[in-house]
Amino acid sequence: MTGWSKNIHTAVIEAYDFTNISSIVDVAGGQGMLIASILKRNPQMRGILFDRPNVIPESKNLLEKAKVSDRCEIVGGDFFVSIPSGGDAYIMSHIIHDWGDEDSIMILKNVRQAIGVMS
Numbered sequence: 001m002t003g004w005s006k007n008i009h010t011a012v013i014e015a016y017d018f019t020n021i022s023s024i025v026d027v028a029g030g031q032g033m034l035i036a037s038i039l040k041r042n043p044q045m046r047g048i049l050f051d052r053p054n055v056i057p058e059s060k061n062l063l064e065k066a067k068v069s070d071r072c073e074i075v076g077g078d079f080f081v082s083i084p085s086g087g088d089a090y091i092m093s094h095i096i097h098d099w100g101d102e103d104s105i106m107i108l109k110n111v112r113q114a115i116g117v118m119s
Helices: 002-015 033-041 059-065 101-115
Strands: 023-027 046-051 072-076 089-091
Touching (some): 023 101, 033 046, 033 072
């Protein structure tokens, strides 16, 4: 996934306007390459990198190297249980396709719950 992310993150940050987002949550963000790219390009934004605890140990180094570690919280957990709240936007890159319908629905329901009530 890290190698794949290197090839797409530039296209994502150039194609999407993140300027009105103050906080973004990268669900199952791996080592953090995509969120690091987004935060680097958008200095007004804060982020949360969320993935399984055994996946994210190397993310701290990547975020520090990108000079965004002061604006990105690293959270370990299980997206089948809950997803961190507090984001204006939630992103997932190549996640849902790995799961069957029931699991995909559970992940998306947990994202929706994390978003909370929208005004």
